[in-house]
């Protein structure tokens with residue numbers, strides 16, 4: 757079999773099995789992927805390359821992380837499809853118009869941070885067709901409670917193995 761030309765590129769970009777599991781839950785018809793705590797923009801790059809999101813918003817509270825994200829996006833030819841936002845809350849972030857299907861990802865963050873971020877964006881998240889991808893670094897108990905209390909349905913609940921660790925991945929939609 758021919759060696760896949762994609763393999764070395766994805767490894768260099770840091771597209772691990774956890775990132776691939778997240779991309780698998782971005783529906784092909786998603787208009788916007790909003791990646792909160794994007795760090796180096798690996799998820800937006802992977803989703804755009806896979807063709808499952810038309811545009812992305814990459815949010816991080818760290819300007820240093822976003823500078824590296826910008827460099828990687830430019831190198832991978834994705835910069836024109838990603839809006840970079842420096843923020844530590846969803847409250848001030850301009851979201852696309854309500855008719856757009858949106859996927860909001862909060863991955864590689866602590867459970868408390870995930871709940872706080874969701875709470876800060878809830879009114880606007882709930883006002884449109886939104887899918888949430890939650891991948892807490894440790895316990896998922898807090899995010900699960902938030903989803904229950906705010907009327908979200910779990911559409912997938914998985915454990916992903918990545919480089920010797922297991923991660924929980926919750927996918928939810930407004931009920």
Ligand SMILES: C[S@@+](CC[C@H](N)C(=O)[O-])C[C@H]1O[C@@H](n2cnc3c(N)ncnc32)[C@H](O)[C@@H]1O
Nearest residue numbers: 793794795815816817818821843844845863864
């Ligand atoms: C461990 S990295 C996770 C990167 C990526 N989401 C992933 O799953 O691989 C966490 C990133 O979240 C950012 N972050 C942490 N708390 C945040 C907050 N409240 N708002 C925005 N970004 C935050 C950090 O600056 C860091 O870049």
